[in-house]
Amino acid sequence: xxxxxxxxxxxxxxxxxxxxxxxxxxxxxxxxxxxxxxxxxxxxxxxxxxxxxxxxxxxxxxxxxxxxxxxxxxxxxxxxxxxxxxxxxxxxxxxxxxxxxxxxxxxxxxxxxxxxxxxxxxxxxxxxxxxxxxxxxxxxxxxxxxxxxxxxxxxxxxxxxxxxxxxxxxxxxxxxxxxxxxxxxxxxxxxxxxxxxxxxxxxxxxxxxxxxxxxxxxxxxxxxxxxxxxxxxxxxxxxxxxxxxxxxxxxxxxxxxxxxxxxxxxxxxxxxxxxxxxxxxxxxxxxxxxxxxxxxxxxx
Amino acid sequence: xxxxxxxxxxxxxxxxxxxxxxxxxxxxxxxxxxxxxxxxxxxxxxxxxxxxxxxxxxxxxxxxxxxxxxxxxxxxxxxxxxxxxxxxxxxxxxxxxxxxxxxxxxxxxxxxxxxxxxxxxxxxxxxxxxxxxxxxxxxxxxxxxxxxxxxxxxxxxxxxxxxxxxxxxxxxxxxxxxxxxxxxxxxxxxxxxxxxxxxxxxxxxxxxxxxxxxxxxxxxxxxxxxxxxxxxxxxxxxxxxxxxxxxxxxxxxxxxxxxxxxxxxxxxxxxxxxxxxxxxxxxxxxxxxxxxxxxxxxxxxxxxxxxxxxxxxxxxxxxxxxxxxxxxxxxxxxxxxxxxxxxxxxxxxxxxxxxxxxxxxxxxxxxxxx
Numbered sequence: 001x002x003x004x005x006x007x008x009x010x011x012x013x014x015x016x017x018x019x020x021x022x023x024x025x026x027x028x029x030x031x032x033x034x035x036x037x038x039x040x041x042x043x044x045x046x047x048x049x050x051x052x053x054x055x056x057x058x059x060x061x062x063x064x065x066x067x068x069x070x071x072x073x074x075x076x077x078x079x080x081x082x083x084x085x086x087x088x089x090x091x092x093x094x095x096x097x098x099x100x101x102x103x104x105x106x107x108x109x110x111x112x113x114x115x116x117x118x119x120x121x122x123x124x125x126x127x128x129x130x131x132x133x134x135x136x137x138x139x140x141x142x143x144x145x146x147x148x149x150x151x152x153x154x155x156x157x158x159x160x161x162x163x164x165x166x167x168x169x170x171x172x173x174x175x176x177x178x179x180x181x182x183x184x185x186x187x188x189x190x191x192x193x194x195x196x197x198x199x200x201x202x203x204x205x206x207x208x209x210x211x212x213x214x215x216x217x218x219x220x221x222x223x224x225x226x227x228x229x230x231x232x233x234x235x236x237x238x239x240x241x242x243x244x245x246x247x248x249x250x251x252x253x254x255x256x257x258x259x260x261x262x263x264x265x266x267x268x269x270x271x272x273x274x275x276x277x278x279x280x281x282x283x284x285x286x287x288x289x290x291x292x293x294x295x296x297x298x299x300x
Numbered sequence: 301x302x303x304x305x306x307x308x309x310x311x312x313x314x315x316x317x318x319x320x321x322x323x324x325x326x327x328x329x330x331x332x333x334x335x336x337x338x339x340x341x342x343x344x345x346x347x348x349x350x351x352x353x354x355x356x357x358x359x360x361x362x363x364x365x366x367x368x369x370x371x372x373x374x375x376x377x378x379x380x381x382x383x384x385x386x387x388x389x390x391x392x393x394x395x396x397x398x399x400x401x402x403x404x405x406x407x408x409x410x411x412x413x414x415x416x417x418x419x420x421x422x423x424x425x426x427x428x429x430x431x432x433x434x435x436x437x438x439x440x441x442x443x444x445x446x447x448x449x450x451x452x453x454x455x456x457x458x459x460x461x462x463x464x465x466x467x468x469x470x471x472x473x474x475x476x477x478x479x480x481x482x483x484x485x486x487x488x489x490x491x492x493x494x495x496x497x498x499x500x501x502x503x504x505x506x507x508x509x510x511x512x513x514x515x516x517x518x519x520x521x522x523x524x525x526x527x528x529x530x531x532x533x534x535x536x537x538x539x540x541x542x543x544x545x546x547x548x549x550x551x552x553x554x555x556x557x558x559x560x561x562x563x564x565x566x567x568x569x570x571x572x573x574x575x576x577x578x579x580x581x582x583x584x585x586x587x588x589x590x591x592x593x594x595x596x597x598x599x600x601x602x603x604x605x606x607x608x609x610x611x612x613x614x615x616x617x618x619x620x621x622x623x624x625x626x627x628x629x630x631x632x633x634x635x636x637x638x639x640x641x642x643x644x645x646x647x648x649x650x651x652x653x654x655x656x657x658x659x660x661x662x663x664x665x666x667x668x669x670x
Binding site for chain 1: 335363366373
């Protein structure tokens, strides 16, 4: 099994031809003739496995400039999913975040064998914590903090749950941090992020890869589950408040990518998840207190 | 392998049982081609029917089943929209006829299952257009954003008003008063179609069987873009086979109706290409009558070469230079048959100008996932 970092050939040549890589349970064919993108991609994804030749490819992704006169006027980049372009082009410097967002789209619109939540998922002591939340609520900040404190991170964006809620499949990819959370993480953990892209449609974006991000797609059996709705708020005191099933149900399915598509199956999955878990709302501003609280929550 | 992969989807469609012999990488290409041709769910249902799915790898199955899930949900949504429209139509005594996808669903035709559709098409008499539009607005259907020129163009020349979108459910509805643009030469007298429309149990109407097929044919062969061309041709094939099996006079009636509506050339194109690409069986008598309306042999060769190229998945595994030439020439053909040159040229100049202007504008990005 080869990782990207083991490949002998020049990275740019490899990506120009197309590279099959395993990301979580999916195999992706990624292609790009953008040198800068190839470099960033191969650096951040260096420890991901290159897929065998005859493996089934789930998604074909091509990050390249539009093939028309516009490329001479202003530099744009397209996200191309096997010939379809679901998004308008973005500026060249946004290529890497564009890939990440585009891959999210591919999974969210195709992987209907899972009950999918837009959520970060972390694990410690056999406890699975699911943080479903709208963008900007601080779920990535929270899960990154826990990850940097020894928790396993199964995913920063996707809870890929089996429909019977017996298992969850890790989909580890670089954590995406935005705006203030970049400084918060840099300050708290005294590290420097080098892939910051400024001024995207979502503000400043940085991606962080770490050894505690689970790359092996082997599912975790769900035994002890907590569904927690995080909210970062500058003035907030650290507070974890239990929710009733009824209070948690709607906010949870609002964060599902395919609750509607799954129909009755989606309702049953959501109901089972609520039945099998405890639910809380969580407000925080102090990172140390948050980490301590979660460590105590899962202490055996 | 590259050579055969080009017509892989067509081969498997025409002979589903051969799917049992596909390698994993061929299965991979088959899924990609069928997604690209909007046929993924329909293909899987067909393979199931022919008991040809046992050899597919887990991953290919998951992709097919995801597509089936989405398609089934769309049919459910379609049924819901139809029931809402039926309620509105009966309350306001509106004469509403379902067209295309919505009609296939309402009539439970064999091509409805697994078929994707992007909008609901509704036909009303021209004099009821304003009433229907305002009633739809009360139901939550809103005008989509469209510039003044396009709005004008629709209202003046087209057979439908600009698309309406539901403010909560996002369903797109096309409200028609004819089946072809008023500028098209073949535009039939719509009164005939209204006269023969059949009432559905829900209170709405559908076109008669022969008219459903003719509408499908006219629609397909007046297109300029054929991304869904193969899917539409498959619709035609399903309709031919289904209606002919139901009624052994169907093909005779079809011919007579096309003659009455002045659509024999379109019927020729539909019959000819269904047979060529999908091996649709006809009564010998019917086909020889239709063939009388074929163009001269040079034009026929040109049409055959172009359309054969275009009725494949528009996917990177199928695209060749020949395909690109066919696509361009059929694009031009599509424009020419929809409006006379004296309208077309100013229209295209205007469109080019607007597009050039857009080149220099900074693009706003679409909504993206986090």
